[in-house]
Amino acid sequence: MADEIDLYDDRGNVLAKGVPLENISPLRNDAIKRIVNLTIRTGAIDLAGLEKSLATGTLGTKGMVIRGVEHNFPILDKAEEIAKQMEDMLRVEEGDDTRVQLIAGGKRMLTEVPTARILSDYSVGLTAAAGALTHAIIDVCDVSMWDAPLVHAAVWGMYPQDPDATTGAVKMLVDVPIKNEGPGFTLRNIPVNHLAATVGKRAIQGAALTMILEEAAQFEMGNCMGPHERGHLLDLAYEGLNANNLVHDLIKENGKTGTLGDVTYSLVERAKADGVIKEKKKLGSGYVVYDSDDPQMWNAYASAGMLAAVCVNCASMRAGQPVPSNIMHYNVLLEHETGMPGVDNGMAQGTSVSSSFFSHSIYGGGGPGVFYGNHIVTRHAKGQFIPCFCAAMCIDADTMYFSPARTSALYGEVLGAIPEFAEPMKAVAEAAK
Numbered sequence: 001m002a003d004e005i006d007l008y009d010d011r012g013n014v015l016a017k018g019v020p021l022e023n024i025s026p027l028r029n030d031a032i033k034r035i036v037n038l039t040i041r042t043g044a045i046d047l048a049g050l051e052k053s054l055a056t057g058t059l060g061t062k063g064m065v066i067r068g069v070e071h072n073f074p075i076l077d078k079a080e081e082i083a084k085q086m087e088d089m090l091r092v093e094e095g096d097d098t099r100v101q102l103i104a105g106g107k108r109m110l111t112e113v114p115t116a117r118i119l120s121d122y123s124v125g126l127t128a129a130a131g132a133l134t135h136a137i138i139d140v141c142d143v144s145m146w147d148a149p150l151v152h153a154a155v156w157g158m159y160p161q162d163p164d165a166t167t168g169a170v171k172m173l174v175d176v177p178i179k180n181e182g183p184g185f186t187l188r189n190i191p192v193n194h195l196a197a198t199v200g201k202r203a204i205q206g207a208a209l210t211m212i213l214e215e216a217a218q219f220e221m222g223n224c225m226g227p228h229e230r231g232h233l234l235d236l237a238y239e240g241l242n243a244n245n246l247v248h249d250l251i252k253e254n255g256k257t258g259t260l261g262d263v264t265y266s267l268v269e270r271a272k273a274d275g276v277i278k279e280k281k282k283l284g285s286g287y288v289v290y291d292s293d294d295p296q297m298w299n300a301y302a303s304a305g306m307l308a309a310v311c312v313n314c315a316s317m318r319a320g321q322p323v324p325s326n327i328m329h330y331n332v333l334l335e336h337e338t339g340m341p342g343v344d345n346g347m348a349q350g351t352s353v354s355s356s357f358f359s360h361s362i363y364g365g366g367g368p369g370v371f372y373g374n375h376i377v378t379r380h381a382k383g384q385f386i387p388c389f390c391a392a393m394c395i396d397a398d399t400m401y402f403s404p405a406r407t408s409a410l411y412g413e414v415l416g417a418i419p420e421f422a423e424p425m426k427a428v429a430e431a432a433k
Contacts, residue, residue, distance in 0.1 A: 005238075007024075008245040021237060026219050031420055032212055038418060041124075042125065043112075043126060054070075054150065086133060122186060126172050126176070155170070173411065174190055175374070181374050192368060193370065196393040198412055208424045208425045210387040215236040262312075263308050303343050307388050311395065320395060321392075
């Protein structure tokens with residue numbers, strides 16, 4: 001690939017210049033490799049919540065309270081001992097990448113299961129941490145053989161009756177394999193709110209982290225073979241990593257008084273100025289039809305404009321709810337303005353229709369924050385769609401019932417302490433150098 005890009009952060013500051021496009025590939029970039037690696041082996045544990053569930057007999061889930069089995073195990077008082085024993089159990093060999101760290105004064109715990117334990121299934125990031133936590137509490141808190149099953153129930157939740165990990169004490173960004181829509185969907189199976197909370201609700205950083213994971217999934221799904229690899233990397237560069245400062249420029253140019261339509265016009269003018277599109281013919285009405293010698297670059301520009309349009313429109317009302325309609329109307333305007341295809345050859349626009357139905361119409365069961373690339377109505381667009389949802393929920397001023405603070409506070413508190421998650425654009429740019 002002959003392409004070179006300049007990478008900028010979310011404030012328009014240059015991070016790296018003249019980067020070969022292939023240097024941001026999930027197959028080559030060490031920061032992206034580490035983000036993916038941490039995603040499948042990192043867990044967040046609410047120790048305070050675990051201690052409370054055992055003290056109240058609330059085992060498995062909130063609706064399951066067993067009277068007469070309440071126990072005040074000193075989990076918080078002995079958190080350091082528990083963490084040390086867990087780390088010793090999880091470690092495969094001295095000096096490996098095992099990590100168990102207490103956060104928030106010992107009320108929260110970060111676990112990083114060593115890479116050596118991931119043999120064929122990423123589930124070990126959950127199961128090994130849960131197993132170590134169970135044993136450590138039993139040992140350190142001197143739990144009797146009669147009460148040990150209660151600790152197991154509190155840590156593991158409804159497993160194995162229900163393989164869904166949400167009822168257990170160990171929370172991961174990715175969901176259990178049984179809930180993946182198909183091969184390669186692991187990294188797309190992360191709710192938008194979790195990622196928004198992890199980056200501290202910073203819109204462009206949130207879009208970057210989301211798109212890194214989405215595009216890494218495209219590689220795992222077999223969508224980046226041959227000539228398609230360059231197209232996906234260009235999308236990641238321009239929409240996800242603010243290549244050539246395109247997203248930042250569009251937002252800054254239109255953020256004060258601009259509308260979604262203004263962002264569309266600005267994107268078209270930038271594409272014309274950069275030689276990405278050119279006039280094909282002028283009709284009798286004066287309407288100009290455009291063409292491109294590089295359709296993949298056009299799609300990358302269109303994707304960047306889509307994110308900028310969502311940011312400008314959602315920020316104007318401080319709400320994430322309009323993101324599906326923003327995506328829809330941006331692509332409609334773009335197609336009408338140029339005669340060129342919208343993002344992902346219309347796939348983003350089509351996906352916006354179904355996602356709008358599910359979050360606004362008859363179904364109305366969640367809102368943008370609980371969607372993810374693995375969802376049945378959002379899985380069709382290939383990488384460019386869900387980052388816009390994350391940006392919208394970062395901008396949202398808690399107007400949604402399912403806000404990041406409500407659904408994902410633990411992720412923000414624990415996983416937000418990891419540098420690659422907190423500053424993904426900087427990490428990828430440094431690795432790309």
